Amino acid sequence: MPASPRKSTKRALCLITSCLPCTSWLRGVLCSHIQSLWIGLMAITVLCVAIQILGVSWQSRNEKNLSDKLLNVRFTIDFQNMPTMEYQIWERLRSLPAPVIEEEVTSLEEGDSRQQFEWSKTIAERRDGREVPVKIVTEHPLTNNFSKGKVPRKEAWVKLLASKESRSKVTMGNDQQLLGVPWSVALRSEGTLGHPANRVYPTLPQKPPSTPITYQRESTKSHTPHGTTSSSIHSVHSNSIDSLAARPISAVKPEVATSTCRPKNHIVFLKTHKTASSTILNILYRYGDSRNLTFALPLNQHSQLFYPYFFASHFVEGIRSHSFKEFHIMCNHMRFRKTEVRAVMPQDTFYFSILRNPVAMMESIFIYYKSIPAFHKAKSLDDFLNNSWHSYNTSLSNNHYARNILTFDFGFDNIVGAETPEELEIRVARTIGAIEQDFHLILISEYFDESMILLKHALCWSLDDLVSFRLNSRSERTRHTLSLSTADKIRAWNNLDWQLYLHFNATFWRRVDITIGREEMRQQVFLLQERRAQLAKTCLRDGGAVDPSQVKDAGLQPFQYGAAIIQGYNLNPGLDGPTKTLCQKLITPELQYTDILYTKQFPELAAKHKLAAKLANSQRQNGSAKFSQNRLREARHSRTARNGPRHVQNQNILLPTAQTKHIAPRIDRNLP
Numbered sequence: 106m107p108a109s110p111r112k113s114t115k116r117a118l119c120l121i122t123s124c125l126p127c128t129s130w131l132r133g134v135l136c137s138h139i140q141s142l143w144i145g146l147m148a149i150t151v152l153c154v155a156i157q158i159l160g161v162s163w164q165s166r167n168e169k170n171l172s173d174k175l176l177n178v179r180f181t182i183d184f185q186n187m188p189t190m191e192y193q194i195w196e197r198l199r200s201l202p203a204p205v206i207e208e209e210v211t212s213l214e215e216g217d218s219r220q221q222f223e224w225s226k227t228i229a230e231r232r233d234g235r236e237v238p239v240k241i242v243t244e245h246p247l248t249n250n251f252s253k254g255k256v257p258r259k260e261a262w263v264k265l266l267a268s269k270e271s272r273s274k275v276t277m278g279n280d281q282q283l284l285g286v287p288w289s290v291a292l293r294s295e296g297t298l299g300h301p302a303n304r305v306y307p308t309l310p311q312k313p314p315s316t317p318i319t320y321q322r323e324s325t326k327s328h329t330p331h332g333t334t335s336s337s338i339h340s341v342h343s344n345s346i347d348s349l350a351a352r353p354i355s356a357v358k359p360e361v362a363t364s365t366c367r368p369k370n371h372i373v374f375l376k377t378h379k380t381a382s383s384t385i386l387n388i389l390y391r392y393g394d395s396r397n398l399t400f401a402l403p404l405n406q407h408s409q410l411f412y413p414y415f416f417a418s419h420f421v422e423g424i425r426s427h428s429f430k431e432f433h434i435m436c437n438h439m440r441f442r443k444t445e446v447r448a449v450m451p452q453d454t455f456y457f458s459i460l461r462n463p464v465a466m467m468e469s470i471f472i473y474y475k476s477i478p479a480f481h482k483a484k485s486l487d488d489f490l491n492n493s494w495h496s497y498n499t500s501l502s503n504n505h506y507a508r509n510i511l512t513f514d515f516g517f518d519n520i521v522g523a524e525t526p527e528e529l530e531i532r533v534a535r536t537i538g539a540i541e542q543d544f545h546l547i548l549i550s551e552y553f554d555e556s557m558i559l560l561k562h563a564l565c566w567s568l569d570d571l572v573s574f575r576l577n578s579r580s581e582r583t584r585h586t587l588s589l590s591t592a593d594k595i596r597a598w599n600n601l602d603w604q605l606y607l608h609f610n611a612t613f614w615r616r617v618d619i620t621i622g623r624e625e626m627r628q629q630v631f632l633l634q635e636r637r638a639q640l641a642k643t644c645l646r647d648g649g650a651v652d653p654s655q656v657k658d659a660g661l662q663p664f665q666y667g668a669a670i671i672q673g674y675n676l677n678p679g680l681d682g683p684t685k686t687l688c689q690k691l692i693t694p695e696l697q698y699t700d701i702l703y704t705k706q707f708p709e710l711a712a713k714h715k716l717a718a719k720l721a722n723s724q725r726q727n728g729s730a731k732f733s734q735n736r737l738r739e740a741r742h743s744r745t746a747r748n749g750p751r752h753v754q755n756q757n758i759l760l761p762t763a764q765t766k767h768i769a770p771r772i773d774r775n776l777p
């Protein structure tokens with residue numbers, strides 16, 4: 106039988122101790138107390154294990170308490186210190202799901218000359234806590250629908266695109282909604298554009314337009330006009346997709362992180378044409394004026410930064426003389442060129458601009474720029490779109506106003522030649538990609554008030570900073586009704602601009618959702634409108650804009666041009682000092698305000714220009730008097746005398762003055 110373990114241990118211990126050269130008493134002690142030693146050892150082991158277990162559980166409880174405390178501390182601070190708005194943004198950002206984007210481009214009827222592409226995109230988005238797949242299907246407006254060889258390409262553009270509706274369709278579950286612009290809704294219900302009731306700029310659309318599609322199919326390597334190289338078309342595409350979600354989030358991060366944001370004072374506003382840009386200019390002027398910020402104003406007291414030439418840093422007054430340490434705001438008309446603008450403005454400058462629906466825009470442009478070669482002979486906009494566009498000559502000066510003016514203002518080529526629809530898609534995608542890279546925010550004229558709220562948040566300004574009266578608006582008498590088919594033709598003619606508009610209309614609403622949310626937007630728009638109504642009551646004698654013939658103060662007369670009647674305002678009598686100053690600034694037209702700021706920034710130069718203008722004026726008067734006398738003398742002998750004074754009058758209109766605006770030939774002669 107084998108010995109028990111305790112006995113064998115005892116034997117082993119006795120054996121070990123007997124081997125040691127130690128004393129017999131140790132041996133005796135160990136051998137006689139081996140049992141109690143064994144029990145003691147066991148007890149110590151159990152005790153150690155118990156202590157260890159206790160220690161571990163104590164530690165984990167402590168950690169839990171600590172993390173709970175930390176969490177509580179964070180949220181306590183958030184709740185206490187974060188203003189409601191920022192907190193809501195913070196909450197929104199925290200609850201944002203990462204968008205899942207699947208793209209799918211299916212070519213239908215490939216190989217056929219009537220190629221069509223179904224562009225579809227599925228975005229899984231969280232709506233009211235649920236994942237709802239949103240399928241966007243756009244019939245691509247640049248679809249090639251030419252019958253082979255039958256229609257000349259240029260003509261086909263208008264025919265094809267006029268017959269197509271470049272609107273996106275969004276499917277949300279079972280709901281189908283026609284997207285696009287508010288105009289399209291107005292067009293559908295009323296059939297015309299001209300009536301004011303159709304010109305509704307809804308305070309908030311029921312559902313925002315979704316992402317328009319500007320996707321690529323293959324890779325090419327090329328350079329954008331801004332000098333950025335796009336190694337593949339896909340990179341342009343992904344850039345624009347990324348920016349839908351990522352960019353606005355990154356834009357609001359600093360505000361969220363600090364819980365209080367710092368107002369931005371370094372600003373570039375690309376002033377596009379006929380987009381409500383004069384109203385925004387007035388906002389920027391008042392903001393900078395009241396804080397003594399410096400403006401990058403046009404050289405030699407011009408009203409524009411030598412538009413339509415590409416912007417160059419030396420177009421700015423004071424840049425060569427180093428009169429200022431830095432410029433804060435640049436906002437006059439220019440043709441954008443990133444590198445040159447960056448050479449003038451500080452690195453942390455905020456870039457933004459505004460777009461308008463090309464349909465409404467062209468109706469406005471046609472009236473305002475009626476004298477440009479493209480429109481000169483056209484009896485109406487319809488006449489131009491049906492007939493005169495055949496003879497549209499891109500090389501004649503000022504004709505750029507007639508087509509894709511937004512694309513032109515952003516610094517890109519506005520001419521559409523014999524490109525295939527695929528080539529045009531690439532162009533549009535590159536343009537969008539470059540704009541998204543260069544600009545932090547693109548506003549939409551049709552949603553002017555919402556735009557102001559987005560701007561307020563982006564710049565961290567107050568509501569009062571963004572209040573304005575509508576400037577540079579036409580009298581109803583010079584607005585024209587457009588038919589549905591005319592609107593379609595305009596979209597087709599301005600196809601590049603139309604694509605920009607679709608894209609940035611969608612990103613605008615996505616940004617609203619990400620940063621502010623619809624409800625908050627509704628509330629803030631309401632406050633803005635309320636404030637504007639209060640100010641109108643205080644400041645305006647007639648409650649609103651009046652025709653220029655009714656404007657009493659000659660200094661507040663808006664600049665008149667083309668066939669448009671541009672309205673102005675009268676101030677209420679008896680306003681006290683500061684109120685009068687504020688009211689006056691709110692209604693000061695662009696040219697006058699630019700002069701005021703120029704005089705403030707460059708008093709000596711302004712005095713010199715004034716003197717020079719006076720001299721030129723008197724010389725001109727003398728000259729024209731002499732000229733008239735000579736003509737009169739000639740008239741006595743000739744039947745052509747009638748043409749004399751008229752000719753002189755026309756010349757006067759075209760002569761360069763500080764008050765001139767929008768016309769290139771006058772600028773040509775003054776190019777620095």
Ligand SMILES: Nc1ncnc2c1ncn2[C@@H]1O[C@H](COP(=O)(O)OS(=O)(=O)O)[C@@H](OP(=O)(O)O)[C@H]1O
Binds near residue numbers: 379383
């Ligand atoms: N607040 C607001 N909301 C909506 N629309 C507005 C606003 N302010 C100006 N406008 C309209 O913008 C048109 C003038 O645009 P611009 O000032 O950019 O013109 S310009 O290029 O500087 O000449 C001009 O459009 P039309 O009237 O159709 O010509 C203005 O009525």
